[in-house]
Amino acid sequence: MVTQIKRLPRLPGEDEQFYANMVNYLPDPTFAVDITGTVVAWNKAMEELTAMPAAQMVGRRNYSYAEPFYGQRRAMLIDYILATHLIRSDLYLYIRNKGETLEAEAFAPFLFDGKGAYLWVSASLITDVDGRTLGAVSTVKDFSEYKKIQQQLEYYSMHDILTGLYNRSFFEQEMNRLNHSRFFPLSVIICDVDGLKLINDSLGHHKGDELLQAAAKVIQSAFRSSDAVSRIGGDEFAVILPNTDGEAAENAVERLSACLNAYNKNNPELLLSLSIGFASGKHALKDIVITADNSLNRSKLHRSTSVKSHFTATLMAMLAERDYILEGHAERLEKMSVKIAQAADLTSEEKTDLILLAKFHDIGKVGIADQLLYKPGPLSADERAEMMRHSEIGYRIASSSPELNHIAKYILHHHEWWNGQGYPLGLKGKEIPYLCRILSILDTYDAMTSDRPYRKAKSHTEVMQYIESMKGVQFDPVLVELFMNINPS
Numbered sequence: 001m002v003t004q005i006k007r008l009p010r011l012p013g014e015d016e017q018f019y020a021n022m023v024n025y026l027p028d029p030t031f032a033v034d035i036t037g038t039v040v041a042w043n044k045a046m047e048e049l050t051a052m053p054a055a056q057m058v059g060r061r062n063y064s065y066a067e068p069f070y071g072q073r074r075a076m077l078i079d080y081i082l083a084t085h086l087i088r089s090d091l092y093l094y095i096r097n098k099g100e101t102l103e104a105e106a107f108a109p110f111l112f113d114g115k116g117a118y119l120w121v122s123a124s125l126i127t128d129v130d131g132r133t134l135g136a137v138s139t140v141k142d143f144s145e146y147k148k149i150q151q152q153l154e155y156y157s158m159h160d161i162l163t164g165l166y167n168r169s170f171f172e173q174e175m176n177r178l179n180h181s182r183f184f185p186l187s188v189i190i191c192d193v194d195g196l197k198l199i200n201d202s203l204g205h206h207k208g209d210e211l212l213q214a215a216a217k218v219i220q221s222a223f224r225s226s227d228a229v230s231r232i233g234g235d236e237f238a239v240i241l242p243n244t245d246g247e248a249a250e251n252a253v254e255r256l257s258a259c260l261n262a263y264n265k266n267n268p269e270l271l272l273s274l275s276i277g278f279a280s281g282k283h284a285l286k287d288i289v290i291t292a293d294n295s296l297n298r299s300k301l302h303r304s305t306s307v308k309s310h311f312t313a314t315l316m317a318m319l320a321e322r323d324y325i326l327e328g329h330a331e332r333l334e335k336m337s338v339k340i341a342q343a344a345d346l347t348s349e350e351k352t353d354l355i356l357l358a359k360f361h362d363i364g365k366v367g368i369a370d371q372l373l374y375k376p377g378p379l380s381a382d383e384r385a386e387m388m389r390h391s392e393i394g395y396r397i398a399s400s401s402p403e404l405n406h407i408a409k410y411i412l413h414h415h416e417w418w419n420g421q422g423y424p425l426g427l428k429g430k431e432i433p434y435l436c437r438i439l440s441i442l443d444t445y446d447a448m449t450s451d452r453p454y455r456k457a458k459s460h461t462e463v464m465q466y467i468e469s470m471k472g473v474q475f476d477p478v479l480v481e482l483f484m485n486i487n488p489s
């Protein structure tokens with residue numbers, strides 16, 4: 001757009017005053033120069049943007065108006081609209097020529113005390129009605145906030161929010177970019193975080209997120225900054241290594257294993273386990289990815305049992321750390337289990353399972369918040385509902401463990417009541433597994449004869465009276481009579 005001014009005979013200086021009056025009425029930061037590049041107008045909005053008073057700018061030339069923006073004298077868009085030579089596009093992030101008007105995006109590093117700002121700039125010629133150029137006018141808009149949002153959207157479109165790594169979209173773009181002979185040989189390494197579902201189910205998704213973030217840092221630490229690590233699935237990470245043969249890829253896997261061991265040594269409270277697959281080749285990258293994925297699946301298959309055992313041991317260690325509030329609850333139940341197993345004439349297998357149940361029945365409490373486990377007073381209705389989840393959590397953990405999956409159903413039902421008022425399924429009578437009915441009595445006896453954060457222990461006599469009173473309600477009547485005839489302590 002060309003700004004046209006009807007040129008009438010004027011006294012010296014009247015043109016400059018006309019420019020100034022015209023520009024000062026504009027709401028956006030604006031300045032104007034004459035055909036010699038001398039500033040003839042610098043409006044109020046421009047003063048606020050640059051912290052440079054008009055009195056110090058009007059009359060200056062030789063690109064001095066660039067100093068508030070760039071800290072140095074250099075050509076700006078307003079100069080290119082006046083000149084005939086080519087625009088230096090490297091000075092702008094984006095530029096568009098609309099004939100008599102130029103529009104551009106630029107970063108001005110000197111604005112706002114050196115913090116800088118992204119600007120949208122336009123520059124137009126000022127001509128008279130006869131088409132003669134009188135000068136040029138430039139309008140500047142600070143769109144840093146918009147640019148910040150734009151950059152964030154661009155970042156999130158290519159990055160995983162949780163880990164900060166690249167995401168699957170980026171990974172697929174890299175596959176297309178690198179699928180060229182000049183990058184051959186190519187290697188692909190794919191990693192899975194073992195036991196993530198078990199961690200999510202037992203400790204909560206916040207712990208699973210922590211594990212994923214730890215995995216991201218460990219994996220990234222094993223590679224060069226130029227090797228883009230991506231999170232391509234819920235528990236899956238991948239990296240494409242250009243110009244990397246099989247031997248170099250194997251060395252990278254060894255580095256990754258060393259980084260993983262170092263992490264676990266320093267973070268024993270939540271150990272990280274990775275299944276790793278890799279492949280190399282000089283052919284289509286998608287085929288290399290498929291081969292690496294097959295390698296990963298073989299690794300997971302070989303490691304499945306040991307990984308589950310590893311996580312079960314980790315969770316039990318975490319539960320043991322909490323056992324100080326229970327003062328050896330599991331150990332006492334084990335001793336009572338041996339006595340009642342003999343009295344109930346259990347088979348050797350049933351006795352072993354009862355002892356195992358006594359030891360692991362509370363494993364689901366690793367997924368219950370400390371403030372509930374340690375609460376000194378009675379629980380609210382919502383808190384009780386949350387606490388009752390421990391039998392379901394324990395069931396999921398045990399189901400995932402080769403050593404415990406055969407007692408998983410006992411862990412699930414060890415809080416069922418004979419009258420059907422227990423949880424989680426409200427089983428009643430002989431619907432409740434026999435070992436659960438036995439443990440229910442033992443668990444109640446030990447809990448009531450031990451101190452708890454919210455009450456003192458009761459005497460043996462008081463507890464035996466309570467168990468007798470709950471015969472046919474909470475407990476199997478036959479097993480209550482059996483229990484009354486042994487010495488549980």
